[in-house]
Amino acid sequence: MLLRLNRQTQQLEPKLAVSWRQSEGGKAITFRLRDGVRFSDGTPFGAEDVVYTFETMMDPAKLSPVGDSFRSAQGAPQARALSTSQVEIRFPAPVAGVERLFDQVTIVSARSPRKAMAALGPFALKEHRAGSYVLLERNPNYWEKDANGRALPYLDAVRLEILQNREMELIRFRRGELHLVNKLDADSFARLAADAPSAARDAGPSLEPEMLWFNQSPQSPLPAHKKAWFQSRAFRRAVSAAINREDLARLVYHGYARPAAGPVPAANRNWVNTSLAPHAYNPGDAVARLEKDGFRLRSGVLRDGKGTAVEFSVITNAGNKAREKMAAMIQQDLAKIGIKLNVVTLDFGSLIERITKTLNYESCLLGLVNLDLDPNAQMNVWLSSGASHQWNPAQKSPATAWEAEIDTWMRKQASTTDPARRKAAFDQVQRIAWEEAPFLYLVTKNFLVGVGPAVRNVQPASLHPAVFWNIERLALAAETSGIRP
């Protein structure tokens, strides 16, 4: 990669590019490349490799997800070599925060006969068995050296094991067969913390909020009265106020999570709207909001204006213990304000089908995985026309005034490259989402990792890939076989 996002500082640092410069109001970016770098197979690295990589990536037939994020409504960008060590990439329109995307672009050799095996990074692929493991081998031509002038990486090989069973993962880690575990669930982590405190490392809040949303789509096959409930802000806010987020974090995640306020977790330091606090747990306030909206709570049962008892189902993916537990806890919380919640766990396939195709569901409890800190990555979620606008996807025109307002702010942040103005616009989006509660943010999990006693230089971060983002500097105390995250 040309640049790397330092997972700890959340700043970009130079790698294959020694420097870069944006020009023409964000429509062009010029990289100055490092000299004397060779691929793992010995072929030299130069501007033509970057151009080749970029062209391959932008080929629509390749369906590259990273390529998609470079593309905009106005068209695809073009790469051009200015000299052997200078590349210019031109965009049809300014794209805000585009340079961070280069963190995810792996440069491929234009000349090497065995392209897939020629790497520029610290390790090269040696062996790969699908669903089982990936074996990486030290790249002898890696350019980077440590402060003492020693060539990086320190490790000779890395074996990435793909394990299906969390129980097995933990057992092998405890036996020392695995040196690193990239992600532990809270249950396993709590157990690890109890008997090997030094190995259990809490990397802090992740970018992954757990949330619940109601199906507000007018096309859904739900009865009209349920659509009316779900489209009512008072109803959504009341449900939100009835949920005890502290209890969720404490009991489901053993305290390794915190109540969530909005789409941007506190971990995303540059973008979070710090003025927003999680919706407070207050069943009394919940009932007051509902009564104001025409609902009545009588002898423990909440009824709407027409006298229909409020009952709805929440779907979540089966096998995720934490979500099943959260659903059960929310069930009890909502019972206190007279709402009957039915928990339905579905296999992931049927769940996705329901929330994206048939829209035959009432509410859904799911987590969001954010790999990217920049709000542009969330365009699809917030624009009312977006396919991932879960509560009412792919609208022709915004169904509500507040969705129209979100659309405006999202477009505004995307159309400028000025960080302060982008931040201000995205703050507005977060504020509206907080007020209208289309997503009820529940908790933000901490990123929990396991680090074996022999591993050195680990800087666990709460962004992917948490334990080995700085893989070239990882080392083992006793020079044993290699690390196995």
Next chain:
Amino acid sequence: MKQLRIAAMGVLVAIFSASLAADLLSPHPYGEQYRDAVNAAPSRAFPMGTDDMGRDRLSRLLHACRVSLLLAPAAALVATTLAGLLGGAAGYLGGTADRVFLRLSDLFLSLPWLFLFLSVRSLLPLNAAPAVSAVATFLLLGVLGWAGPARVARACACGLRQSDFVMQAKANGRSPMRLLLVEIVRNLRPVLAAQFWLAIPVFVLAEANLGLLGLGVSEPLPSLGGLLRELENYQAVVSQPWMVAPAIILIGVTGCLHLVLGWEEIRR
């Protein structure tokens, strides 16, 4: 042997009546979360402690027994009845009927029925009560579970077909239907009884596995299978040994059923 059988009967009666009276005997509602007392050790308030959501383990166990120990035998009954009729008929008739049966049972044993379970869950309304989904799951387990026991029944029926008393019944001019029911299926009863009590723990565990896929008995209704799933966490079991109670109950019930039913067949 006789004392043992009476003791087994006593255990069964105790467990079944306790699970029938679960509502009366439970110290707490089975779904109530006492969030300030999670993973509590046994105490006067919680005789068997609480689970990781602060729910009373004893109350959950009682209700789990009610769900699993009533529905699993019902499913086993469905499966063994089908097995007796289909396997008995195939073994008795032989020929084409038998070949069709063997193909069909092969198919039933090899098909990935999970898909059927998945589609059944998505056919049930989302707001279906947990009890409805529990009954549907066990019923389906029963309907799909005939093939294994039926193969055993068929093998026995093949032997019975050649027996003197079946030949004698034919010489008496008995109708094929009565022959099947009275001469074949009646004589398969010891075999079917064995299949029946084998099927009960199998179905209880099958329900637990389905639970992992979001089928079966849904929250907050407990089932024995669901409680057994907690035993996966071996470290928790070591620190809270009372968690193994559901496993003991399941083994106890199966063992006692074996004793009681087995004795019945010896006497006959």
Next chain:
Amino acid sequence: MTESLPRSDDMEAAASGATLLDVAVSVDYFGRQAAVREVRFSMERGEILGLIGESGSGKSTLAMAILGLLSFRGGKARGEIRLQGRDLLALPEREMRQVRGRAIGFVPQSPLAALNPTLRLDGHFREAWRAHRPDRNGWREVLPDLLRRVQLPREAEFLRQYPRQLSVGLAQRVLIALALLHNPRLIIADEPTSALDAITQSGVLSLLAGLNRDLQTSILFISHDLVSVARLSHRVAILLHGELVEQGPAVEVFGNPQHVYTRQLMATLLVNPLLRR
């Protein structure tokens, strides 16, 4: 009275001549040709025919052929078996079932094995009755006379027993009672006494003789025991390797055996069986 039991009416209508049974068959088994070869014999009404032959000579095969049950043993009969003029081999299974148990009764060789171990005795009578009668409980009315005739206890406790609680002799009497339930024209008794001890054997033979005398029931008595056959039969037929080698009135066959095999059989006996009559 047992005598008053109705006989099958259609059978009565067909019973124009005095000949009850006319047999002319060959039997093939899968993989074994002609287990029985062109066997011809006939029986008159009220007659006892003794069929003699050693194991494997085809005696039981003939019995199965007459009852139409050969297919269950993997065999097939060719030729004609006429019961009161009707060819049984040409009857569809549905009608043949009406003949079994109703027109022809069957008494088997191993009485204990021939009773369903899971069924009480009364269950056996109930099932046998339901096979041919629409009324469910008619058997309860005819049963006391039937049991008296075969000299079985009439107490309810006896009928509540399971087959394994019976002695072999009692079990054979139960089977004879079952064979008599629908008052058939013909009883086929396949080695009915071979599993019994001498005294019980004698009792069963007397019983069969009495039935023949009182009810005019014809009996096809199949046995390898010359003494029993001679004691009971009016006529005798000798079966050797699936072929009928000699037949005629008992007095003639035993008094003046023609075939070598018959003479050999006679020679095994210390005393001419006729002398014991």
